[in-house]
Amino acid sequence: MAKIEVNKVAEILKKNELPPAVLRRVVEEMNLAVQPDPGDAEAPPAVKKQFVVLLSDPEDRMPKHDFVAWVLQIPETESVATTQDRINRAAYDFNTTKKGRLLPVRTHGDAIENIPAKAFKESDVWVKTKTPVLVLRTDNEIPRE
Template sequence: MAKIEVAQVADILRQNITEPAIMRRCIEQMNKVTEAAAVADEAKPPSQKKQFVILVSDPDGEMPKTELAGWVLQIPEDASPLSVQERVNKATFDFNASRRGRKLPAETIGEAIENVPAKNFKDVELWVKTKTPVLVLTTDNKLPKA
């Protein structure tokens, strides 16, 4: 539904309604409704900032104990996860061949994910969810017994 200013509605009412009492009641009702909506908008708490974390199942403890960083990427459901590296390479190659890429080419995977535009990734059916690296955590995939 289109939103319209109360002042504009009041002008329209003045032009079409000859009785000032009816017009005044209409405007007062509109002001009450808009005040209630404004109070409801102010009552909402600010949205909480979120971050991405990659949680990797490691029941055998094969992952290194050091902190790792990675990126969250999305590919089509029927595509192989092993094709991600190839897709990043292709998108980066296409970007580096462009005018902007020749000025500031991406030389590493990190630079590619941060600097290559989403259009290049979309062309190879790869969507970058995090442009900055996120922390990778490992878990033994077991819940504690209570």
């Protein structure tokens, strides 16, 4: 669609002898229509975010190496000790499917990254991060100065 300036439209309407009151209302409406909306201003691109698991280690029991982890959810009424069994059950079920027979999962990492959410849901576990995230250690103290 061709764009035309409001002034040219006003001149064309004036040549066609429109009443001044109607001409003024039309020009005002056109000026309002061409004003940019304040909500349409170009917003800065969204910042990509990542999950981080912060591990409290005040007694310095964990080794000094980097770790990776996955963020999962299980029902609140269940013990967290059952999480690995839930992943194993989902992996066994997945490996019996056609896709699982072609590309079986052998580790917890493979299972979390490759098994669809539906299979995990049947085992009452929900994967929040399919890719591993870095685990940071802290001594759980805020420095005084």
